[in-house]
Amino acid sequence: MNIRSVIRGVGAYLPERVLSNDELSKTVDTSDEWIRQRTGIARRHIAAANETTTDLACSAALRALEHAGISVDEIDLVILATTTPDNTFPATATRVQARLGITAGPAFDIQAVCTGFIYALTQADNMIRLGQAKCALVIGAEIYSRILDWEDRGTCVLFGDGAGAVVLKAENGNGAEAGRGVLSTTLGADGRYYDSLYVDGGPATTGTAGFVRMQGKEVFKHAVERMSSLVAGLLEDQGLTTDDLNWLVPHQANVRIINKVGEKLNVPPEKVIISVEEHANTSAATIPLAMNHAVERQLFKPGDLLGLTAMGGGFTWGAALIRW
Known part of the structure; x- marks a missing residue:
């Protein structure tokens, strides 16, 4: 059987607080025009003091599951790409797994910075093709506001907080959805x-x-x-x-x-x-x-x-x- 992993759902979460370029220009030597011209960025979202990477990841994951029409009971793999884990260990993915009520399969983090989601997607795809998983949550979640020097205009204007997730499901590549x-x-x-x-x-x-x-x-x-x-x-x-x-x-x-x-x-x-x-x-x-x-x-x-x-x-x- 030709097994292929198909994206069944996509979800995202952005923290409530929005930090505009104008607001940022009050604390660092920059301007809305300078940032827009060089980056195309108009605003970034900043996690609340009590929000964790787990919170962001779970919110995005739940929306992806809803979009996919898939229950947490079907998930047997959780991979979280993040540079900003809740703790040095255990993997934040295990906390996400527990909070969502997932009890089957492995859960682990991948750290490849901005390439992290592609690394995580690749790992999930490979595991599905090998029959090691049937339905995976692949998440990218970051709280960069906690690792920024807010006096360095060369970096602090560029980054924000947020999370996105996809649901990958094993499908028969020879069936009705061949090619997907x-x-x-x-x-x-x-x-x-x-x-x-x-x-x-x-x-x-x-x-x-x-x-x-x-x-x-x-x-x-x-x-x-x-x-x-x-x-x-x-x-x-x-x-x-x-x-x-x-x-x-x-x-x-x-x-x-x-x-x-x-x-x-x-x-x-x-x-x-x-x-x-x-x-x-x-x-x-x-x-x-x-x-x-x-x-x-x-x-x-x-x-x-x-x-x-x-x-x-x-x-x-x-x-x-x-x-x-």
């Missing part, structure tokens, strides 16, 4: 660029959470090249071209990177999903947030080909082709 689902994925990393985007803390170094530090020009250059070449490579492997791509769903780092990736792939702007204006860079949560953005607007049609792509600290990178 995750077609292929690819992952990579190069630790030589570790210091280009990192957090200057951790339990084994400073004993503190630390703050995000970034070499912006280095990240920009590598992000554009990696994110575009990954999608092109996956399409070629499938005997497809960018003309076959209905939607490009890139990591929502900033609009300049997104536009450059689209240009390198020759994907028309109207086929590129952009949601960064509303929530800024939410790291592992941006791709499912962008997918939810598209689903809410009924953009994805059955049979559409989606190209997901991301690059994050490490450097890490990954991409996926999905038939909707």
Whole structure:
């Protein structure tokens, strides 16, 4: 039997508090015009003091389950991509599992920064194909506001808090829905660029959470090249071209990177999903947030080909082709 993992539902959650560019400009040397021109970001959501990554993840997961019409009793795998776990251990995914009332299968975190959701999706897809799971919750959830230096305008304007989730279910690829689902994925990393985007803390170094530090020009250059070449490579492997791509769903780092990736792939702007204006860079949560953005607007049609792509600290990178 040809088993394929199909996306059955998508969900998202953004914290109630909204921090606009104008409000941010009152505490750091910046302006709405400066931020919009360089990033395309208008606002970001900030988690409440008593909100945890678990809270955000569960809210997004419940919405994904509702959209899928699937009960928690069917879930037998929970993978949470996050850079901001509730605790050093156990994995935040286990807390999400317990709170949702899921009692079957494994639950674990994946840490690949902005590529985290693609890493998690790939792992879930592989486990489903191997018969190790039948129905998975794949979540990206972050509270970056807790690891930002709010006096560093080079980073604090870029990030926000949020969560997105998808429900992946095993389907017979030879049946009525033949062709649907995750077609292929690819992952990579190069630790030589570790210091280009990192957090200057951790339990084994400073004993503190630390703050995000970034070499912006280095990240920009590598992000554009990696994110575009990954999608092109996956399409070629499938005997497809960018003309076959209905939607490009890139990591929502900033609009300049997104536009450059689209240009390198020759994907028309109207086929590129952009949601960064509303929530800024939410790291592992941006791709499912962008997918939810598209689903809410009924953009994805059955049979559409989606190209997901991301690059994050490490450097890490990954991409996926999905038939909707």
